[in-house]
Amino acid sequence: MAAVEKLRAAGFEAYWAGGCVRDRLLGRDPKDYDVATNATPDEIRHLFTKRRTLAVGAAFGVIAVLGPPSAGQIEVATFRQDAAYSDGRHPDAVTFSTPEADAQRRDFTINGLFYDPLEDEVIDFVGGQADLAQGIVRAIGDPQARFVEDKLRLLRAVRFAATFDFALDAATLAAIVEMGPQIVAVSAERIAAEMRLMLASIHRSRAVALLRKVGLLSVLLPELSEATPTAIATTQRVLDALAEAEFPLALAGLLHAVVEPAASLDIGRRWKLANREIERTHWLLVNQRSLVDAEYKPWPKLQRLLIADGIDNLLALHAAIAQSDAQTHADVEDLLEEEFNRVFEGNTTAPQKGTDIAYCRAKLKMPPEELNPPPLISGDDLIAHGVPRGKLYRWLLDAVRDAQLEKQVTTRAEALALVDRLRTNPPTDGPD
Numbered sequence: 001m002a003a004v005e006k007l008r009a010a011g012f013e014a015y016w017a018g019g020c021v022r023d024r025l026l027g028r029d030p031k032d033y034d035v036a037t038n039a040t041p042d043e044i045r046h047l048f049t050k051r052r053t054l055a056v057g058a059a060f061g062v063i064a065v066l067g068p069p070s071a072g073q074i075e076v077a078t079f080r081q082d083a084a085y086s087d088g089r090h091p092d093a094v095t096f097s098t099p100e101a102d103a104q105r106r107d108f109t110i111n112g113l114f115y116d117p118l119e120d121e122v123i124d125f126v127g128g129q130a131d132l133a134q135g136i137v138r139a140i141g142d143p144q145a146r147f148v149e150d151k152l153r154l155l156r157a158v159r160f161a162a163t164f165d166f167a168l169d170a171a172t173l174a175a176i177v178e179m180g181p182q183i184v185a186v187s188a189e190r191i192a193a194e195m196r197l198m199l200a201s202i203h204r205s206r207a208v209a210l211l212r213k214v215g216l217l218s219v220l221l222p223e224l225s226e227a228t229p230t231a232i233a234t235t236q237r238v239l240d241a242l243a244e245a246e247f248p249l250a251l252a253g254l255l256h257a258v259v260e261p262a263a264s265l266d267i268g269r270r271w272k273l274a275n276r277e278i279e280r281t282h283w284l285l286v287n288q289r290s291l292v293d294a295e296y297k298p299w300p301k302l303q304r305l306l307i308a309d310g311i312d313n314l315l316a317l318h319a320a321i322a323q324s325d326a327q328t329h330a331d332v333e334d335l336l337e338e339e340f341n342r343v344f345e346g347n348t349t350a351p352q353k354g355t356d357i358a359y360c361r362a363k364l365k366m367p368p369e370e371l372n373p374p375p376l377i378s379g380d381d382l383i384a385h386g387v388p389r390g391k392l393y394r395w396l397l398d399a400v401r402d403a404q405l406e407k408q409v410t411t412r413a414e415a416l417a418l419v420d421r422l423r424t425n426p427p428t429d430g431p432d
Contacts, residue, residue: 001117003035003048003065003074008118010047012039013099015114015123017077022110025122025132026164035076036102036114044076060094081105085149100125107146107153108160108172109138135166143175152186154179154216155194162198162207173214180215191220192271199250205239208254221267227258234324241320248280249313252288253320261285280310284317291318294356300402306363307372319357376404376415385416387423396422 007014014037020030037044044063045053054064054073061078079102082091099114103125106112110132114123122129126140137160139146139153147153154176161168168176183191198207211217212232218225227235234257242253255264264285268278287305291314294302305311363371377400382393396419403409409418 002067003076004117006047007035007037007039007044007076010039012037012043013079014039014076015099015116017102017114018106018111021113021115021122022128022132024115025113025129032072033074035074036079036099037076038079038096038098039076040078040096044078048076060091061096082149091149099123104140106140107150107156109136109140110160110166112140131169135164136169137161137164137166137172138169139172139175143169143172144179147175147179147182151179151182152190152194154183155186155191155198158207158210158214158216159194159198162203162210163201165203165206168210168214176214176216181219183216183219188270188272192273195220195251195271196247199254200245200247202243204242204245204250204254205236208239209236221254223255223259223263223267231257237324237327238317238320241323242316245316246313248277248310249284249316251277251281252284252313252317255281256285256288256317256321259285280313283308283310284313287314288317288321291315291356291360295359298402298406300405302360302363303371303405306360311360311364315357315360322356373404375401376409376412377419381412381416382419385419387419392423392426 004014004016014035017034017036020033023030039047041055041058041061041063044065045055048063048065052066054066056062056064056075057077061080063076064073065076066073078096079099080094081097081101082094082105084092103112103114106126109126109128111128112124112126113128115121116123127138131138137157139157157168157172157176160166198204198211201207208217211220235254238253238256239250242250245253251264251267255267259267261282264281265278268281273281290305291302305314308314375397377397379393379397382396383389387393387396399422400409400415400418403418404415409415
C-alpha cells in the first residue's frame with residue numbers, strides 16, 4: 001500500500017498487479033505484492049532513492065524497492081509492451097506503455113489483473129475476473145503466441161490449474177498438448193523450479209495427473225512413460241497420502257512405483273537439482289520398504305535408519321505407501337473381512353495396521369544415549385590395536401557397532417576383545 005500511495009502522491013498511476021490481485025480475489029493471502037506504474041525506472045529510483053532501490057531488471061522496467069527488514073522488498077515495474085521473444089524467455093526489447101498494453105503482454109487472464117488499493121477497485125482488461133469466477137486458466141490472446149514467448153508457461157498453466165482446482169480453457173489446453181514436447185527448450189533449472197512448486201504443494205496429485213493428461217509428464221520424465229495403469233494409480237494414491245511434503249519426499253513418492261532407485265540419480269542430474277535433493281530422493285527410494293515389519297528387524301539395522309537425517313521423510317513415505325497398499329487391496333479385504341474376523345476373533349496376535357510407524361516413533365523417543373550411543377571404538381583405536389586398513393577394517397567397525405547396539409559389548413575393552421576374536425575366527429559372511 002505504501003509504495004502505491006507514494007507513487008500516486010507524486011502524480012503517477014500505480015496499482016497492485018498480477019498474482020497478488022488474483023490471490024486476494026480468491027481469498028488467499030498473497031506471498032508478495034507487485035506494483036505496476038507509469039513511472040519509468042529512473043523516476044522510481046529517484047522517488048524511492050537509490051539507497052532503497054535495486055535495478056533488478058531495469059532493462060525490462062523492473063525496480064526492487066526495499067522496505068523495512070520485516071517487510072522485505074517489492075517489485076515496482078513500469079507498464080510495458082514487449083517485442084518478440086527470440087530467446088524464448090525474455091523480450092528482445094520493451095516499450096513503456098499503458099496499463100492495458102501491460103495486461104495484454106502477461107501470461108494468463110487470472111494473472112493479468114490490476115487492483116487500486118486506494119479506490120478498492122479491480123482494473124480488468126483481459127477478462128480475468130470472469131475466469132476466476134468460472135475457475136478457468138486461459139492464456140491471454142493467442143495461447144500459442146503466449147507459449148512461444150516463454151515455454152515455461154506450459155508448466156505454469158498446469159500448476160495454476162492444479163493449485164486452484166481450475167479447468168484449462170479449451171484453446172489453452174490444445175496449445176499445451178501440441179507444444180508440450182517443446183518444454184525441453186526451457187533450462188533445467190527453471191523446469192526444476194516449477195516441479196518443486198508442484199510437487200511440494202498439497203495439490204501435487206492433481207498436478208501430476210494433469211501433467212500426464214496433457215503429455216508433459218512423459219516429456220519431463222520419460223522414465224515414467226512405460227508405467228502400468230496399476231503403477232500410475234498407486235503413485236497417485238501415494239502423492240495424495242503425503243499431505244505436506246518436502247520436494248525430495250514428493251519426488252520419491254512420484255517415482256517409487258515406476259523406476260529403480262538409480263534412475264532418480266539420472267533425473268536429478270538432468271534437472272540439475274541440488275546434491276542434497278538428489279541424495280535424499282535416492283536414499284528414500286532405496287529404503288522405501290525398509291521399515292516393513294520394523295518390530296522384527298535386527299535392532300542394529302533398524303537403528304541405522306532411525307538415526308538417519310531423512311528418517312521423518314522415510315516414515316512419511318512408508319506411511320503413504322502403506323495407505324496406498326491398503327486401498328489397493330480394499331476390495332479383497334472386504335471379501336475376506338468376515339473370514340479374517342472369524343479366524344482372529346479374540347486372538348491378540350492378529351495383524352495390526354500402522355504398527356511399523358508407531359513402533360519406529362516409539363523408538364525415536366528413546367534417550368539419545370540409548371538410541372545412538374557413541375561408538376565404543378574408532379578407526380584410530382583399530383590402528384593402535386594393530387589392525388591393517390582394508391575391507392576387514394570397515395567390517396570390524398560395523399561388527400563391533402552391531403554388537404554394541406545389541407548390548408553384547410558395553411566397554412572399549414570388550415569391543416577390542418571382540419575385534420581379536422573376529423580377526424582370529426571371522427564368520428563365513430565376513431569380508432573377502
